[in-house]
Amino acid sequence: MAPAIELVGVDKRFGAVHANRNIDLVVEAGSIHGIVGENGAGKSTLMSILYGFYEADAGEIRIDGASRRIRSSRDAIAAGIGMVHQHFMLVEPLSVLDNVMLGAEGGALLAQGAAATRARLAELGRAYGLAIDPDATVGDLPVGLQQRVEILKALVRGARILILDEPTAVLTPAEADQLFEMLRALRAEGKTVILITHKLREIMAVTDRVSVMRRGEMVAHFDTARTSAQELASAMVGRPVLLKVDKTPAAPGEIALAAEGLVARDRSGVARVDHVSLSLRVGEIVGVAGVSGNGQSELLLALAGIAHPQEGRITLGGRDVTRLSPAALRKLGLAHVPEDRHHMGLVLPFEENESALLGYQDDPAYGSGPLLDRDAVRADARVKIRAYDVQPPDCLLKTANFSGGNQQKIVLAREMERDPNVLIVGQPTRGVDIGAIEFIHKRLIAMRDAGAAILLVSVELDEIMALSDRILVMCGGRITGERRAADTNAQELGLLMAGVTEKAA
Numbered sequence: 001m002a003p004a005i006e007l008v009g010v011d012k013r014f015g016a017v018h019a020n021r022n023i024d025l026v027v028e029a030g031s032i033h034g035i036v037g038e039n040g041a042g043k044s045t046l047m048s049i050l051y052g053f054y055e056a057d058a059g060e061i062r063i064d065g066a067s068r069r070i071r072s073s074r075d076a077i078a079a080g081i082g083m084v085h086q087h088f089m090l091v092e093p094l095s096v097l098d099n100v101m102l103g104a105e106g107g108a109l110l111a112q113g114a115a116a117t118r119a120r121l122a123e124l125g126r127a128y129g130l131a132i133d134p135d136a137t138v139g140d141l142p143v144g145l146q147q148r149v150e151i152l153k154a155l156v157r158g159a160r161i162l163i164l165d166e167p168t169a170v171l172t173p174a175e176a177d178q179l180f181e182m183l184r185a186l187r188a189e190g191k192t193v194i195l196i197t198h199k200l201r202e203i204m205a206v207t208d209r210v211s212v213m214r215r216g217e218m219v220a221h222f223d224t225a226r227t228s229a230q231e232l233a234s235a236m237v238g239r240p241v242l243l244k245v246d247k248t249p250a251a252p253g254e255i256a257l258a259a260e261g262l263v264a265r266d267r268s269g270v271a272r273v274d275h276v277s278l279s280l281r282v283g284e285i286v287g288v289a290g291v292s293g294n295g296q297s298e299l300l301l302a303l304a305g306i307a308h309p310q311e312g313r314i315t316l317g318g319r320d321v322t323r324l325s326p327a328a329l330r331k332l333g334l335a336h337v338p339e340d341r342h343h344m345g346l347v348l349p350f351e352e353n354e355s356a357l358l359g360y361q362d363d364p365a366y367g368s369g370p371l372l373d374r375d376a377v378r379a380d381a382r383v384k385i386r387a388y389d390v391q392p393p394d395c396l397l398k399t400a401n402f403s404g405g406n407q408q409k410i411v412l413a414r415e416m417e418r419d420p421n422v423l424i425v426g427q428p429t430r431g432v433d434i435g436a437i438e439f440i441h442k443r444l445i446a447m448r449d450a451g452a453a454i455l456l457v458s459v460e461l462d463e464i465m466a467l468s469d470r471i472l473v474m475c476g477g478r479i480t481g482e483r484r485a486a487d488t489n490a491q492e493l494g495l496l497m498a499g500v501t502e503k504a505a
C-alpha cells in the first residue's frame with residue numbers, strides 16, 4: 001500500500017528564516033505518526049504546507065502515492081487532509097453547528113443542509129466518543145470541547161488524514177487520554193494521524209513512528225517501540241536533557257501573598273472560586289493542582305487584579321490589595337504570567353520588542369515623559385531574547401510570526417526577568433519544548449532560592465510535583481486538600497483533584 005503521505009525535498013523560507021530545509025518524510029497509511037522538535041524547528045510550518053496554508057518554495061507532496069499540488073486548504077480537504085491548528089480557528093460567537101458548516105468548501109455541507117450535518121455530528125460523536133451539543137456557542141465552551149469541534153469539522157469534511165498540532169497543550173491528562181482513545185479508534189478504521197507534541201510521554205504512548213525536526217531539518221526517524229524519551233530528547237535538542245528537576249528543600253520565610261475567603265462569581269452567579277484562602281511565603285513554590293476548569297483560572301485572575309473577587313481579601317506583604325489594578329500590583333512587585341498568552345499575554349500584531357514591554361511601559365528605564373526610548377526598549381528586548389533563546393532572535397519581528405513556544409518564552413522573559421517578589425504563573429511550559437522546559441524550571445527554582453514567592457498553576461501534574469514545595473488541590477472552586485510535595489504522590493493528588501475529600505479518602 002502506498003504511504004498516506006510522502007514529502008520529498010520540501011523547502012520553505014520566510015525572509016531570512018529557513019523554516020523547512022529539504023524535508024523528506026514518509027507517513028504510512030493507518031498509522032499514528034509523531035513529529036517532535038524544539039520551538040521554532042519548523043513543525044507547524046511543514047504541516048501548514050501540507051494543509052495548503054503556505055505553499056512550499058520547492059519539493060513534492062504525494063498523497064496515497066499520487067503527486068498533488070496543494071495550494072489552499074480547499075485542495076488539502078479535497079485530498080482528504082484535515083488539520084487541527086495549534087491555535088484554534090473557530091468563530092467564537094457562532095454555534096458548533098455553524099462553525100462546522102462554515103466555509104464548507106464547495107458548499108457541500110450547505111447543500112446537504114443543517115439537518116444532515118446535525119445527524120452526521122451525532123453519528124461521529126457516537127463512533128469516536130466525540131459527543132457535543134451542536135447548538136452551544138463555541139466561545140462559551142471550554143478549550144477541550146473547542147478542540148473537539150475542530151476535530152469534528154475535519155471529520156465531517158471527510159478527512160482520512162488528520163493533522164493535530166499540539167492538541168494536548170490545552171487538555172487535562174484525562175482529556176488527553178480521551179483524545180488518544182479517539183485517535184486509536186480512527187487508526188483502527190484505517191485513518192492516518194500526524195501528531196505534533198512536546199510531550200514525549202504522549203509520543204511513547206500513542207504513536208507508531210516518530211520523526212524529529214531540528215532547526216528546519218528532519219534529523220531522525222524512529223519506530224516508537226525501539227526508542228526512548230531520553231533518546232528523542234537528545235535527538236531534538238542535540239545534547240542530553242535533564243528530564244527531572246534538581247532542587248533543594250525550600251526555606252520559606254514570612255507570608256508574601258495571602259487570600260482570605262475569596263469568592264469569584266461568573267456572569268450567571270456561579271461561584272467559580274468558592275471561599276478560597278491561601279498563603280504564599282517568601283522562598284517557596286506553591287503549586288495549585290486541579291483538573292482545568294475547577295476555578296484555578298479565576299483564582300489567578302483575582303490574584304493578579306484582573307477580575308476582582310466579589311468577596312474576600314487579598315494582601316500583598318501585609319497590605320490590602322484586593323481592589324488594586326494589575327498595573328498597581330506590578331509596581332508593588334507582583335508579576336503574572338497569564339495562562340492564555342493569546343488573549344492576555346501578547347498583542348500579536350505588535351513587534352516582539354513591544355510585546356516584551358506590555359504592562360511595563362511606565363518603567364523609567366524606557367524613558368521619561370510620554371515618549372518611549374525605542375533604543376532602550378529594543379536593547380532590553382535583545383537581552384531577554386538571548387537569555388531565553390527566543391528564536392528567531394529578532395526583536396523587530398511581528399509577535400504573530402514567532403512559533404507558539406517562542407511566544408510563550410517572550411511572556412515568561414518579560415514577567416520573570418524583573419525579579420518580582422511574588423510571581424503568579426499559569427501553565428508556564430504550555431507549548432514549550434523540553435530544552436526550554438528545563439531552562440524555565442531551573443529559572444523558577446533559582447527565583448525561589450533568591451527569595452521570590454511563587455504560585456504555580458498547572459494542569460501538568462508532573463510539573464506541579466516536580467517544582468512545588470507545597471501543593472494545593474482545587475476542585476469545584478474550593479481547595480480540597482493541601483500536601484507537602486515530599487509527602488504525596490500522583491494517586492493521592494488525583495483523588496483530591498477528582499473531589500474525593502480528605503474525610504472520604
Ligand SMILES: Nc1ncnc2c1ncn2[C@@H]1O[C@H](COP(=O)(O)OP(=O)(O)OP(=O)(O)O)[C@@H](O)[C@H]1O
Binds near residue numbers: 391402
Ligand atoms: N508567517 C511567518 N513569517 C515569518 N516567520 C515565520 C512565519 N511562520 C513561522 N515563521 C518562523 O519559522 C520558524 C518555524 O516556525 P514553526 O511555527 O514552524 O515552528 P514549530 O516547530 O511549530 O515551533 P513550536 O513548537 O514553538 O510551535 C520559526 O523561526 C518561526 O518564527
Ligand SMILES: [Mg+2]
Binds near residue numbers: 044045086165404405
Ligand atoms: Mg508549532
